[in-house]
Amino acid sequence: MAVRKVYGSLNSPATLKVLACLFEHDLDFEFVPVNMDAGDHKKKPFLSMNPFGQVPVFEDGGIKQFESRAIIRSTSHEYGKKGEELIYWDVRKQAIVANWIDVEGHQFEPPALKLIYEMVIKPKNGSAPDQVVVAEAEAELGNVLDVYEARLAKSKYLGSDRYTIADVLHLPNLQSLLGTTAKKLIESRPRVKAWCSEILARPAWGKVLEMKDKARA
Numbered sequence: 001m002a003v004r005k006v007y008g009s010l011n012s013p014a015t016l017k018v019l020a021c022l023f024e025h026d027l028d029f030e031f032v033p034v035n036m037d038a039g040d041h042k043k044k045p046f047l048s049m050n051p052f053g054q055v056p057v058f059e060d061g062g063i064k065q066f067e068s069r070a071i072i073r074s075t076s077h078e079y080g081k082k083g084e085e086l087i088y089w090d091v092r093k094q095a096i097v098a099n100w101i102d103v104e105g106h107q108f109e110p111p112a113l114k115l116i117y118e119m120v121i122k123p124k125n126g127s128a129p130d131q132v133v134v135a136e137a138e139a140e141l142g143n144v145l146d147v148y149e150a151r152l153a154k155s156k157y158l159g160s161d162r163y164t165i166a167d168v169l170h171l172p173n174l175q176s177l178l179g180t181t182a183k184k185l186i187e188s189r190p191r192v193k194a195w196c197s198e199i200l201a202r203p204a205w206g207k208v209l210e211m212k213d214k215a216r217a
Helices: 013-024 068-079 091-124 131-151 171-177 183-187 190-200 203-216
Strands: 005-008 030-033 057-060 063-066
Touching: 005 013, 013 068, 013 171, 013 203, 057 068, 063 068, 068 091, 091 131, 091 171, 131 183, 131 190, 171 183, 171 190, 171 203, 183 190
Parallel strands: 005 030
Antiparallel strands: 005 057, 057 063
């Protein structure tokens, strides 16, 4: 049997989302680090797998996929265990999950990434955060989390009362935000706080964090 491979970076939220999904499904795979600092994702070998030069790429059964959400969807369809799959087979329930997948991509992630860039990445590179950008992104993300707070009053997780892809996709950015002063946006909303604590405590996500720790060691 061909070995599944994930080509990516442990500094990439998109890569971490895919790893979390694979661990949820107890899939064996080989992780192939892509040195983004050296620009390897923009060189011909990698571009032959993803012409857009972005990580991750997932190789399984001779098929190479890119775009993290597409990888996660197809993986969950193929390897989901009955009753534990991360995406519903029922079309109507799947439609609701798909809605919240798009919310994560279009509403949650943009302001979250702005905050992470300003409050995590820039300080690591010796630059000061732009407080105007931080304030605007906090206001934007706060509005999104207000919607989440209302949604979580109706269901245990975003897509349903069951853990799904819609929740998996939030893991890396929630983890990073909790390491900044922006954690107040999460902690001030009781249902969002409880949801965040629960999904970040999942064993599959713990395995992703272990990978990151070992890579730093």
